[in-house]
Amino acid sequence: MRAQAPLLLGVAPFGMAYGAYAIETGLSGGYTQAMSSVVFGGASQFVAVQLISSGVPGAMIVLAVLLVNLRHVIYSASLAPYVEHLPARWRWLLAYLLTDEAYAVGMTRYARDDEAPTKHWFLFGSGVALWVTWQMVTALGIFVGAAVPDSWSLDFALPLTFIALLVPVLTNRPAAAAAAAAGVVAVVGHDWPYGTELITAIVAGLLAGVAVERLTVEETANA
Amino acid sequence: MNLWLAMGLMGAGTYAIRLSMLVFFDHRRLPDAIREALQFVMPAVLFAIILPAVLYVGGVGEESEFDLSIGNEKLVAAVMAAGVAWVWRNAWATVGVGMAALWLLQWAG
Numbered sequence: 001m002r003a004q005a006p007l008l009l010g011v012a013p014f015g016m017a018y019g020a021y022a023i024e025t026g027l028s029g030g031y032t033q034a035m036s037s038v039v040f041g042g043a044s045q046f047v048a049v050q051l052i053s054s055g056v057p058g059a060m061i062v063l064a065v066l067l068v069n070l071r072h073v074i075y076s077a078s079l080a081p082y083v084e085h086l087p088a089r090w091r092w093l094l095a096y097l098l099t100d101e102a103y104a105v106g107m108t109r110y111a112r113d114d115e116a117p118t119k120h121w122f123l124f125g126s127g128v129a130l131w132v133t134w135q136m137v138t139a140l141g142i143f144v145g146a147a148v149p150d151s152w153s154l155d156f157a158l159p160l161t162f163i164a165l166l167v168p169v170l171t172n173r174p175a176a177a178a179a180a181a182a183g184v185v186a187v188v189g190h191d192w193p194y195g196t197e198l199i200t201a202i203v204a205g206l207l208a209g210v211a212v213e214r215l216t217v218e219e220t221a222n223a
Numbered sequence: 224m225n226l227w228l229a230m231g232l233m234g235a236g237t238y239a240i241r242l243s244m245l246v247f248f249d250h251r252r253l254p255d256a257i258r259e260a261l262q263f264v265m266p267a268v269l270f271a272i273i274l275p276a277v278l279y280v281g282g283v284g285e286e287s288e289f290d291l292s293i294g295n296e297k298l299v300a301a302v303m304a305a306g307v308a309w310v311w312r313n314a315w316a317t318v319g320v321g322m323a324a325l326w327l328l329q330w331a332g
Contacts (some may be wrong), residue, residue, distance in 0.1 A: 010314065013314040013315050013318055014314065017318060031226065031227075031230070034230065035230055035233075038230055038231065038233070038234035039230065039233050039234050039237055040234075040237070041237055043265070043268060043269070044233070044237065046272070047268065047272065048230075048233060050272065052226065057224065058224025058225070058226065058228065058229035058232075059224055059229075061229055061233070062224075062229055062232045062233050062236065065233045065236070065237070066233070066236045066237065066240065067264070067268075068264065068268050069236075069237045069240050069241075070240060070261060070264060071261045071262070071264040071265060072237070072240045072241045072243075073240055073243050073244060073253070073257070073261060074258055074261050074262065075241070076240070076241055076242070076243050076244035076245050076250070077243075077244035077250040077253045077258070078250075079244075079245065080244045080245050080250035081250065083245065088246065091242075091245045091246050092242065092246060094245065095238065095241040095242040095245050095246065096238060096241065098241040098245075152326070153322075153325060153326075153329070156276075156297060156300070156321065156322060156325055157318060157322065158272065158276060159272065159273045159276040159277050159297075159301055159321075160301070160304050160317060160318045160321035160322065161314070161318060162269045162270075162272050162273045163269075163273060163301060163304050163305050163308050163317060163321070164304075164308050164313075164314040164317040164318060165265070165269055165314075166265075166266060166269040166270060166273065166308075167305065167308040167309055167312070167317075168308075168312060169265050169266050169269070170266060174263065175262075175263060175266045176266070178263035178266045178267045179266035179267060179269065179270035180270070181267070182266070182267035182268070182270050182271040183270035183271055183273065183274035184274075185271070186270075186271035186272070186274055186275050187274050187275050187278055187279075187289075190275050190279060190287075190289075197271075197275075198271055198272075201267065201271035202264065202267045202268055202271060204267075205263055205264075205266065205267025205268075205270070205271065206260045206261075206263050206264065206267060207260075208263075209260070209262070209263030209266070209267070210256075210259055210260050210263070213259065
């Protein structure tokens with residue numbers, strides 16, 4: 001639990017910004033809160049709210065959100081070897097709690113070189129702590145969003161929150177290329193209908209990231 | 224589509240993605256190309272939301288306009304926030320400085 005405190009404090013600004021932002025766009029408190037438990041994925045919740053407020057059709061919103069969360073396939077795959085031996089009900093439970101943060105702490109614990117047979121309890125504990133924190137800070141954000149007048153431009157919390165998330169993941173050239181390509185496509189396609197610009201932008205980003213990574217690998221091999 | 228139904232599908236789909244390699248498929252058979260591509264989802268999504276949100280200005284319900292200039296208050300505030308994020312790696316400071324900068328610029332302008 002002590003290892004968790006900085007992490008729980010770390011998700012607080014994101015959850016609060018999400019709650020406040022969703023209220024600012026006109027969503028109800030109930031819907032905003034429900035999304036935090038039904039979807040339980042920070043970045044994808046912001047994306048959903050943004051697309052809802054732009055009047056994008058439901059099917060396209062679902063598609064975009066799933067594309068945003070598709071990266072969890074990697075988390076699911078890296079965790080799998082450690083929990084293979086557990087009964088299915090454990091794996092179903094841990095999957096629900098599998099977020100970016102739970103993945104990060106869980107993998108750190110599994111990487112530690114001891115044979116403790118109860119590491120999945122650690123993962124479960126971190127997951128539950130994160131879940132409870134996420135619900136509470138969402139509620140706090142809803143409260144703040146409802147109390148603050150529109151003139152305070154709280155919708156600006158969305159790009160700011162994403163800047164705070166983006167800077168730490170820009171660790172190498174391929175990641176920067178992925179971001180740049182996606183950003184440019186999203187700006188160029190700003191007036192495209194049905195959220196197609198976001199989906200196109202994400203796909204362009206993945207392609208750019210892979211392309212630059214392959215080029216970098218070649219350069220290193222030739223040097 | 225009803226918004227609640229859409230939320231249900233988002234939740235079910237996200238859960239299915241998280242379950243995928245833990246329950247449905249064999250994790251040893253996940254192709255490397257997919258692993259490679261998926262590591263770029265986060266930077267792509269984040270910047271694809273940030274850039275238009277900062278470069279297109281206009282209030283809720285207004286027609287938004289492209290503005291890549293020093294007179295764009297959101298752009299200036301976002302660049303300051305990015306500087307804070309880069310140096311301190313702290314989300315509270317990033318959001319706090321960005322909001323404060325925007326308020327100050329709007330008040331001054």
